[in-house]
Amino acid sequence: MSTTIGRRAATDSPAPAKKQKQGQGGSIDRQRRKLLMPFVGPAFIFYTVLFIVPAIGAAWISLHVWAGSGPMKFVGLQNYARVFKDDLFLKSFGNTLLLLFVVGAAIFILAFAMTLVLRDMAGKKMVRNVIFFPHLINALVFGVLAGFIFNPGGMVNTLLKPLGITEPPAWLAQENIFPLIMATLVATTTGYFTTILMAGVDRIPPYFYEDCALAGATAFQRLRYVILPLTWDVFGTCAVLWTISSIKIFEIIWVFGGSSGAGIPPTQSWTTAVYTYVTAFSGQSTPAYGAATASAIISLALVSVLVVLLRRAMRRDAVEF
Amino acid sequence: MSTLTAPTTKTPPEPAKPAKPRARNHRGVSPALRAENNVIRSIGVFVLWAVVVISIAMLAWMVLQAFRDTRAILSDPWGMPATFDFSNFVRAWTVSDFATATFNSVVTTGISSFLTVAIAAPAAYYLSRVESRLTGGLSLYFILGLGIPAQVILIPLFIMLNEVNLTDSLIGLNLVYIAMSMPFTVFLLTAFFRSLPLEMEEAAALDGASALRTFVQITLPLAKGGILTAFVLQVVAHWNETLLALTLIQSTEKYTLPVALISFVQQQTYSGADWGGLFAGLCIVVLPMLIIYVWLGRRLTEGLTLGMGK
Numbered sequence: 001m002s003t004t005i006g007r008r009a010a011t012d013s014p015a016p017a018k019k020q021k022q023g024q025g026g027s028i029d030r031q032r033r034k035l036l037m038p039f040v041g042p043a044f045i046f047y048t049v050l051f052i053v054p055a056i057g058a059a060w061i062s063l064h065v066w067a068g069s070g071p072m073k074f075v076g077l078q079n080y081a082r083v084f085k086d087d088l089f090l091k092s093f094g095n096t097l098l099l100l101f102v103v104g105a106a107i108f109i110l111a112f113a114m115t116l117v118l119r120d121m122a123g124k125k126m127v128r129n130v131i132f133f134p135h136l137i138n139a140l141v142f143g144v145l146a147g148f149i150f151n152p153g154g155m156v157n158t159l160l161k162p163l164g165i166t167e168p169p170a171w172l173a174q175e176n177i178f179p180l181i182m183a184t185l186v187a188t189t190t191g192y193f194t195t196i197l198m199a200g201v202d203r204i205p206p207y208f209y210e211d212c213a214l215a216g217a218t219a220f221q222r223l224r225y226v227i228l229p230l231t232w233d234v235f236g237t238c239a240v241l242w243t244i245s246s247i248k249i250f251e252i253i254w255v256f257g258g259s260s261g262a263g264i265p266p267t268q269s270w271t272t273a274v275y276t277y278v279t280a281f282s283g284q285s286t287p288a289y290g291a292a293t294a295s296a297i298i299s300l301a302l303v304s305v306l307v308v309l310l311r312r313a314m315r316r317d318a319v320e321f
Numbered sequence: 322m323s324t325l326t327a328p329t330t331k332t333p334p335e336p337a338k339p340a341k342p343r344a345r346n347h348r349g350v351s352p353a354l355r356a357e358n359n360v361i362r363s364i365g366v367f368v369l370w371a372v373v374v375i376s377i378a379m380l381a382w383m384v385l386q387a388f389r390d391t392r393a394i395l396s397d398p399w400g401m402p403a404t405f406d407f408s409n410f411v412r413a414w415t416v417s418d419f420a421t422a423t424f425n426s427v428v429t430t431g432i433s434s435f436l437t438v439a440i441a442a443p444a445a446y447y448l449s450r451v452e453s454r455l456t457g458g459l460s461l462y463f464i465l466g467l468g469i470p471a472q473v474i475l476i477p478l479f480i481m482l483n484e485v486n487l488t489d490s491l492i493g494l495n496l497v498y499i500a501m502s503m504p505f506t507v508f509l510l511t512a513f514f515r516s517l518p519l520e521m522e523e524a525a526a527l528d529g530a531s532a533l534r535t536f537v538q539i540t541l542p543l544a545k546g547g548i549l550t551a552f553v554l555q556v557v558a559h560w561n562e563t564l565l566a567l568t569l570i571q572s573t574e575k576y577t578l579p580v581a582l583i584s585f586v587q588q589q590t591y592s593g594a595d596w597g598g599l600f601a602g603l604c605i606v607v608l609p610m611l612i613i614y615v616w617l618g619r620r621l622t623e624g625l626t627l628g629m630g631k
Contacts, residue, residue: 031532032451035443040459043444043503047466050478050500055469057477068480117365130373132622136610138561138579141603144586145383148398148596155398195622248470251563251579255586273564276472280479281568289476296473303468 055300062293067286079294088267089295092275095178096299099185099271100246100306106186107242108235111193115201116223118194128198131191139188143255146184147172174266181256181269185249193238200234201227236314243306247299248273272299383607387600394596409601413585417598419605421574422581426560429491429577433498434555437506438548440499445510446536450522460511466504471564474501479568489571497569498559505558506551509624513547514540550624553617557610578606 062079064072083089114131118124134142149155150171157168171180204227212222250273253265264278272295280292386394387409388402413419448456448463478497479488487493517540525535541548563579570580582602589595614621 029451032447035447035532035536036451036455039443039447042440043463043507044459046440046496046500047463047503050481050497051466051469051474051503052462054474054477054481057481058473061477113365114369117362117369121366121369127369127373129618129622130376133376133611133614136557136561136614136621137607138563138582140563140579140582141607144582144599144603145379158398244468244470248472248564250472254563254567255583273470273472276475277564277568280476293473293476296470296475299470300468300473303470307468 058293059297061289062297064290066289068280068289075290079290080298083291083294083298086291088270089272089275089291091267092270092272092295093298095269096247096249096271096273096302098178098182099249100243100302103182103185103189104239104242104246106182107190107193108238110186110190111197111238114190114194115197116227118198119201128195132195133191134188135192135195137188139249139252140255142184142188143181143252146180147256150180174268177256177266178269181253184252184256189242193242196238196241197231197234200231204230232314236310239310239314240307243303243310247303250274250277272296380607380611383600384604387597387604389597391595391597394600409597410604412595413598413601413605417581417585417602418573418576419578419581419585419602422576422578423605425491425575426578429495429498430556430559433495433502433559434552436495437499437502437555438510438552441503441506441551442510442541442544442548443536445507446514446540448507449511449514460507463504463507467508471501475564475568478565482569488569489575491570491575494566494569494577497565498562501565502555502558506555509551509554510544510547513544513551517543546620549617550620553613553620554624556613557621560609561606582606 061072063074063076065075065079066072118127121127150157152170156171160168170176208226208230209222212226217225249271253269253271253274256265256269264282265274270278276292276296276299279295280287280289385402386398388404388406389400390406390409393400444463448460482488482490482493482497487496521539521543522535525539526532530538561579562577563583566577566580567583570576573581573584576584585599585602589599
């Protein structure tokens with residue numbers, strides 16, 4: 001400590017008042033700058049070595065035919081061509097898009113509707129706390145529970161029986177699993193996005209609503225001219241968040257199928273994440289690392305394009321208030 | 322429908338306390354804010370409360386089923402446990418090795434979350450305080466990782482860790498978790514440090530404290546709240562992480578909870594359904610999150626929503 005004081009005292013004394021202040025800020029700044037290595041270094045190294053390098057490695061591997069051991073054969077973009085001819089991948093990719101857009105749209109409509117109701121409802125804190133909680137639970141749990149609730153002797157069917165439905169649909173039949181997964185995801189994710197939207201809506205100062213009341217605006221006008229414009233940026237953030245997280249969906253699909261039988265989920269419900277995992281690690285066929293990473297890179301490309309588009313589209317008017 | 326009458330029963334206390342009517346109004350429901358009570362709204366309110374009730378009932382139901390044996394669960398999924406029979410938990414804990422998995426999960430989650438925050442906090446501090454083209458670029462570089470899904474790095478990571486014998490190792494898993502959490506934690510903490518007032522740091526610097534000391538003695542204590550939030554968010558994330566653990570860990574004694582749960586589900590295909598044990602396993606996964614949520618819920622929601630709103 002004493003050295004820094006001494007040094008500053010030395011620079012201070014000859015300098016005129018104005019310069020003194022500059023020198024002061026500069027010295028703190030200079031000192032801070034020296035901390036670049038010790039402060040940012042560890043984070044930078046961890047992140048680069050175990051995250052960015054693998055990501056670049058994935059792009060490299062996707063250009064090769066490789067079974068994990070032995071020689072890598074460079075094939076250029078053939079893996080991508082191969083993957084796009086693979087029915088399994090097309091199915092997985094289609095499912096990922098379904099999750100992204102259909103489930104996403106459902107979540108947003110529901111979350112926004114819930115936000116509007118919640119905004120001025122008694123007991124909103126409690127409701128908000130309860131609907132947020134599923135976000136903290138591993139999606140595996142929902143997969144397992146849904147498997148139980150919908151199994152032939154499960155809760156849904158015992159509920160339907162008194163209603164006269166003695167032959168309920170085979171919920172967990174392979175062709176029904178994916179719609180069921182989509183429904184489960186909507187049910188378990190909506191709460192999280194409602195909470196985020198709520199945070200945005202709550203930031204709107206009350207006097208805007210009071211203004212609306214004075215001006216005699218209808219509920220729809222208030223929604224159109226106050227609430228929507230002022231929460232537009234939050235919508236954008238939510239859309240980006242959903243895009244990123246929907247691409248990663250894996251666990252729930254893995255056990256949704258697992259609970260109904262075989263170790264690997266039925267191909268009808270695969271997503272690109274499942275496709276990548278199975279192609280590389282299932283142990284049932286020779287691992288095709290090239291195709292697996294190609295599929296992952298395609299999902300990364302999808303995320304990047306969508307995020308860029310979303311940012312472009314949502315940028316239009318970030319209203320300051 | 323009784324829920325709809327709740328607002329009217331709640332209002333009487335208001336005139337009873339004329340001392341500070343303002344404070345009450347500011348909590349949200351001022352007359353101008355209140356929507357007109359039309360039918361659609363009533364339905365909405367009803368549906369919301371129904372969602373709340375069903376969610377809580379589901380959770381309670383899951384915990385209760387864990388106390389019943391499989392045959393009772395299957396014959397009547399709506400039944401209640403006759404006695405609090407802990408045998409499912411005991412069996413899951415001992416026979417199915419959830420004990421080891423829980424231990425592994427607790428250790429991995431604790432260590433990796435702590436180290437994540439310990440490594441990310443100084444970096445975030447630097448990025449929030451020093452403004453130059455370099456820090457701008459670095460911030461962008463960290464944020465970039467937010468958009469990279471885990472399945473992209475899965476295979477190269479497996480190969481790299483295999484080279485240095487860190488697959489099937491909890492140390493390797495910890496390292497991966499730390500690296501993977503950097504983007505979000507740095508992002509969150511940078512935003513948080515930016516929100517702290519600069520005056521105290523300047524005062525400390527005027528008093529001759531070095532930049533390092535200013536950080537340790539002034540900024541860190543001020544930032545306790547944000548750092549705790551970041552830590553808890555990482556605990557939640559690492560406790561639930563599945564895909565990487567499933568890929569990187571192979572031997573049973575190193576399974577983390579989600580992997581153990583998956584293997585338990587898949588064993589059922591061969592050994593017959595053990596729903597009792599499964600529900601016990603689900604409880605072991607869910608209940609710690611519930612405890613954390615009840616304890617630190619406000620921090621979690623704020624951390625996950627406030628940072629996003631800005």
